[in-house]
Amino acid sequence: MSLSSTISPAPSLADQAFAALVDAISNGELEPGSRIKEAEIARNLGISRGPLREALSRLESNGLVERKTNLGVSVTSLSIEDLDDLFKMREALEGQACGLAAERMTPLDITHLEEMLERHADTTAQTGHYKQMTADDDFHFFIIEKSGSRRLFRALCNDLYQQVRMYRHRSSSNLIRSETALTEHADIIRALASGNRRKAEDAMRLHISNARENVLWVENKIE
Structure with a gap:
């Protein structure tokens, strides 16, 4: 077995952004219904919009955020x-x-x-x-x-x-x-x-x- 196959790859910027947003949503920093301000979050995380949008797509597939036409992305708010x-x-x-x-x-x-x-x-x-x-x-x-x-x-x-x-x-x-x-x-x-x-x-x-x-x-x- 090669050494490379035994080492897990470092998390990508999108992975890091996803983890940070999950934590922010879970601990109440981003509350249900609150709007995701992409520019502000990208700046706070020190990343570009590309990795952030990839992370947001994963969050959407997990049901944690939702996209609305002309309103952008917000934290999912359940009835x-x-x-x-x-x-x-x-x-x-x-x-x-x-x-x-x-x-x-x-x-x-x-x-x-x-x-x-x-x-x-x-x-x-x-x-x-x-x-x-x-x-x-x-x-x-x-x-x-x-x-x-x-x-x-x-x-x-x-x-x-x-x-x-x-x-x-x-x-x-x-x-x-x-x-x-x-x-x-x-x-x-x-x-x-x-x-x-x-x-x-x-x-x-x-x-x-x-x-x-x-x-x-x-x-x-x-x-």
């Missing part, structure tokens, strides 16, 4: 009905993924989740905001990955995952909901540790159902 549908879909699919994960989790996996939750609890206590900013530190992402289902992983961790992150940031700024979510995550870990598929699925479905109600409440207030 209350779309959000309701998104979270109901997530509840069904992620509940199933959690059930599958319960049958595959090792003691080391459970320990990893417990340590992750401790970090999240510390951050929430300091900021009053439950943040999971990267896929590597995302409670749900880890469980879905451990389900062993590639189809569920693709369905939940690509377009759906990004859109959930976009709205999760706004709803998780509610301290009461953040603390409740931590408790629900602890319940999910206990269910996973039991190895009981039904118990794990029910715990995840309850958590996402509660998250859906909170997201809809927050978005209704904003509207």
